[in-house]
Structure formats: C-alpha cells, structure tokens
Amino acid sequence: MQWRGLMAGYDEGLVKGDAVLATAVWRNVFKGEAETDLRRLGEVVSYMRGVLEGLEEMEDKAVAGGEVVFGDPESEREGVLVRSRGLDRGLKDGGGGGKVEQVRKGA
Numbered sequence: 001m002q003w004r005g006l007m008a009g010y011d012e013g014l015v016k017g018d019a020v021l022a023t024a025v026w027r028n029v030f031k032g033e034a035e036t037d038l039r040r041l042g043e044v045v046s047y048m049r050g051v052l053e054g055l056e057e058m059e060d061k062a063v064a065g066g067e068v069v070f071g072d073p074e075s076e077r078e079g080v081l082v083r084s085r086g087l088d089r090g091l092k093d094g095g096g097g098g099k100v101e102q103v104r105k106g107a
Contacts, residue, residue, distance in 0.1 A: 006024075006028050009023070009024030009027065009028065010024050010025075010028075010048075012024070013025075013045075014049075014052070021045050021048065021049075022041055022042070022045045025041060025044050025045055025048070026041055029044060039080050039081075042080035043073045043074060043076040043077055044073050044076075046073075046076040046079060046080060047071070047073035047075070047076050050071075050076070051070060051071075055068070
C-alpha cells in the first residue's frame with residue numbers, strides 16, 4: 001500500500017471538502033469498487049470529520065494516554081442524506097458530526 005499517497009489523499013480531502021475526501025475514502029477503503037454503497041461512503045466521510053473535530057477539542061495528554069472512545073460510523077446514517085456542511089468547507093471551517101469522546105476515569 002502506498003501510505004504517502006493514501007495520507008496525501010486524505011489530507012487533500014480535509015482541506016478541499018467532502019467530495020475530494022470521499023474520493024480518497026472510496027479509492028482506499030472501498031478499493032474503488034464501482035458498486036460501492038454511496039450511503040456507506042458518506043457515513044465514513046462524515047464519521048472521519050466528526051472524529052477529527054472531537055480529537056481537536058481534546059487535550060494531547062488524553063489522546064496520548066488512550067483516553068479516547070470512538071463511536072460507530074453507522075451513527076452517521078441519518079445525516080448522510082442531508083447535504084454535508086463539509087461539501088462547501090474544509091475541516092478548518094467545521095463539518096462532520098461523528099462522535100469521539102474522552103474516557104472519564106472512575107466514571
């Protein structure tokens with residue numbers, strides 16, 4: 001696998017919007033299959049944006065300490081049919097709604 005190309009594709013998608021990100025996900029996760037379920041593709045893209053947004057809000061110590069719980073990409077299913085905020089904006093401007101939260105020790 002071409003790791004540099006894979007990461008460059010995701011980085012470009014995060015900056016340029018969901019259509020570009022979806023292309024990278026389709027190519028790398030779904031292996032470019034012509035019969036890919038576009039709703040599933042949308043779920044993954046939305047999930048990726050949401051997880052990155054959640055990680056951005058966490059302190060580095062929490063991430064490095066493994067205090068992260070990742071949600072399920074299928075949780076994005078309802079929002080996939082709604083026009084994504086990320087289609088018109090990059091990650092810096094917001095987008096995605098996937099869930100990630102910090103583990104609360106002792107909770």
